[in-house]
Amino acid sequence: MTVEIKVPILPESVAEATVATWHKQVGDSVSIDENLVDIETEKVVLEVPSTVNGTIKEIRAEEGATVGEQDIIAIIEEGASASKPAAAPQIEASATQAPTEEHASDDSDKLSPAVRKMVADNNLDAASIKGTGKNGRILKEDVQNHINASKTAAKSDGPAKEVKTAQAGERTERRVPMTRLRSTIARRLKEAQDTQAMLTTFNDVNLQAVIDIRKQYKELFEKKHGTRLGFMSFFVKAAIEALKRFPAVNASIDGNDIVYHDYYDVGIAASSPRGLVVPVLRDVDQMNFAGVEKSIGEYGQKAKEGKLTMEDLVGGTFTVSNGGVFGSMLSTPIVNPPQSAILGMHRIEERPVAENGEVVIRPMMYLALTYDHRIIDGKESVLFLRTIKECLEDPARLLLEL
Numbered sequence: 001m002t003v004e005i006k007v008p009i010l011p012e013s014v015a016e017a018t019v020a021t022w023h024k025q026v027g028d029s030v031s032i033d034e035n036l037v038d039i040e041t042e043k044v045v046l047e048v049p050s051t052v053n054g055t056i057k058e059i060r061a062e063e064g065a066t067v068g069e070q071d072i073i074a075i076i077e078e079g080a081s082a083s084k085p086a087a088a089p090q091i092e093a094s095a096t097q098a099p100t101e102e103h104a105s106d107d108s109d110k111l112s113p114a115v116r117k118m119v120a121d122n123n124l125d126a127a128s129i130k131g132t133g134k135n136g137r138i139l140k141e142d143v144q145n146h147i148n149a150s151k152t153a154a155k156s157d158g159p160a161k162e163v164k165t166a167q168a169g170e171r172t173e174r175r176v177p178m179t180r181l182r183s184t185i186a187r188r189l190k191e192a193q194d195t196q197a198m199l200t201t202f203n204d205v206n207l208q209a210v211i212d213i214r215k216q217y218k219e220l221f222e223k224k225h226g227t228r229l230g231f232m233s234f235f236v237k238a239a240i241e242a243l244k245r246f247p248a249v250n251a252s253i254d255g256n257d258i259v260y261h262d263y264y265d266v267g268i269a270a271s272s273p274r275g276l277v278v279p280v281l282r283d284v285d286q287m288n289f290a291g292v293e294k295s296i297g298e299y300g301q302k303a304k305e306g307k308l309t310m311e312d313l314v315g316g317t318f319t320v321s322n323g324g325v326f327g328s329m330l331s332t333p334i335v336n337p338p339q340s341a342i343l344g345m346h347r348i349e350e351r352p353v354a355e356n357g358e359v360v361i362r363p364m365m366y367l368a369l370t371y372d373h374r375i376i377d378g379k380e381s382v383l384f385l386r387t388i389k390e391c392l393e394d395p396a397r398l399l400l401e402l
Contacts, residue, residue, distance in 0.1 A: 003052050005074040007039060007067045010046075017041045018179075019065045019073065025139060028056050036074060039067070040179065044310050054078040062140065064177075111138055118143045181275045192337045197373040200332040203385040205392050207348055207363045210234050213395055225290035231345075232268070233292040235320060237398050238391035239343055240264050240285050243318060246384045248376050250317045252338040258375055267316035267336060268296055272303040278336060279308055280316040324348065330366050340375055343388070344368035 010017060020040040024030055030050040039046045058075040061067050111119065111126060115138055119126050122143070129146045131138035178186070192198070214229050221229040243250040243264055251260045264285045267278040279299040284292065302308045319336045324347040333344040344367065351364045367388065371381050391397045 001078045002057060003054065003076045003078050004072045005036060005048060005050070005076060007069055007071045007073060008046055008048060010041060010069045016066050016068050017046070019061045019063050019067060020045060022059065022063055024056050025137065026056050026059055027137070030054060030056060030076065040181065041310075044308055044313065045306055048073070050076060052076055052078045115140055115143060122147060179275070181277075185275055188337065189334050192335050196335055196337065196340075198335055198370055199373045199378070199381075200368050200370040201378070201381045201385060202330070202369075203367050203382075203389050204364050205367055205389045206353065207231075207365055207392060209395055210392055211363055221290070225294070227290060227293045227297055229289065230293055230296070232296050232320070232322065233289040234392060234395065234398075235322075235343070235345060235388070236266055236268075236281070236284060236292050237289065238388045239266065239318065239320060241391055241398060242384045242387040244285075245387055246376075246380050248380055249341045249371065249384050251375060252317070252340055253372070253375060254338070261317045263317070265315050265317050267319040267339075268299065269319060269321035269333075269336075269342075270300055270303045272308075273306065277303050277308060277313060278316065278319060279303065279312045280314070282315075319343070320345065324365065330368070332368060333370050335370055335372060341369060341371040341381075341384075344370065 007017060017039045018041075020038040022037045024034075024036050030036060030053070032051065032053050033049045035047045036050050036056075037048045039048055054076040056074060057077040059073070060075070061071065061073040067073060118140060119129075124143065124146065126138060129138050129142055131142055210231065214231075218229045221227075247260050248258070250264065251258050253259070263283055265280050265282050266284045267280045269276060269278050271277075279302070281287070281292065281295050281299075287295070299308070299312065302312065316336065317339060319333075319339060319342040321333045321342060322345040323331050323333075324345050328346050329349065330346055331344050333342045335342050346366045346368070348363045348365050350361050352359050353362050353364065354360075355362075367385055369381055369385050
């Protein structure tokens with residue numbers, strides 16, 4: 001009995017996906033719930049597990065192929081995996097035989113349909129191709145590498161050169177297709193620039209009070225709550241206080257309407273191996289400092305492991321981006337549409353400042369607020385940043401909501 005493996009239901013607003021990586025090849029045994037392939041959407045990578053025990057009979061969508069929701073990407077022969085071990089002795093025995101015509105025929109029988117077609121189309125000898133798959137199985141990548149190597153040998157002056165064999169002084173280039181996520185990031189950022197009247201205002205903040213609180217309570221905080229006390233929770237809570245005072249910063253434009261959100265879902269821009277992602281903290285106004293820190297830590301770990309789900313990324317009414325972790329001193333972040341503003345944090349740097357008529361050294365940070373000038377006035381943006389500054393320089397305001 002054969003079972004069809006289909007692309008899972010895609011998240012709302014996602015029309016198609018890309019086959020990223022096959023973890024199994026034709027002829028491989030699979031177990032129920034074992035991950036067969038990674039499907040990359042414009043936001044997350046989805047794992048497609050096997051629904052039965054069996055053997056991969058056919059792969060219909062190779063790596064790099066564009067697929068839609070519920071498209072058939074593979075066929076599994078249910079229960080066929082039980083018979084596969086019996087064939088192992090014959091393969092092992094044939095490996096010790098001399099390379100006769102009969103042996104070459106056995107090798108071709110071990111090729112997947114896609115690989116066999118690729119070999120035939122390019123008039124290649126399968127025996128001359130080194131397989132890197134399981135038990136020496138020849139994969140499509142092996143055939144392509146063989147073809148590329150042959151072309152390079154035939155045209156020593158051609159443009160295709162392996163970077164690792166390039167001699168000193170040679171100018172090499174590599175052309176790599178954008179991932180679906182990177183392509184989506186590029187498109188959305190450009191759309192934001194084209195559709196919003198973006199403007200950035202700046203301020204700086206003295207973080208001495210926050211640093212003193214962290215130093216005094218970080219051990220007790222971690223012992224009680226099981227998470228470290230970072231800077232992000234202070235900034236997020238200060239941003240919530242400012243958003244309450246200036247609702248337009250938490251709003252968005254829908255056609256000719258301004259949509260004011262009476263809830264506070266804050267996106268935290270984070271770097272991942274696949275690119276920039278913005279997981280969203282829901283109802284942050286109802287969280288305490290420990291809840292904010294735990295949520296940010298969990299999202300950061302999921303981003304590193306590539307386990308963020310679509311539910312983690314959708315929505316958001318405001319975004320906080322911390323370029324300071326990479327050493328940025330000043331920047332103008334781009335708004336994440338349909339939101340209307342984004343707060344940019346930067347590195348903490350000791351600088352001389354004037355206090356009570358004296359020059360002192362304080363840990364200072366530049367803050368940047370990029371906003372959509374269509375619905376947020378300059379006065380609101382300046383007062384918004386000043387509110388954050390006041391809350392951070394006198395953290396008691398956060399507790400007293402002053």
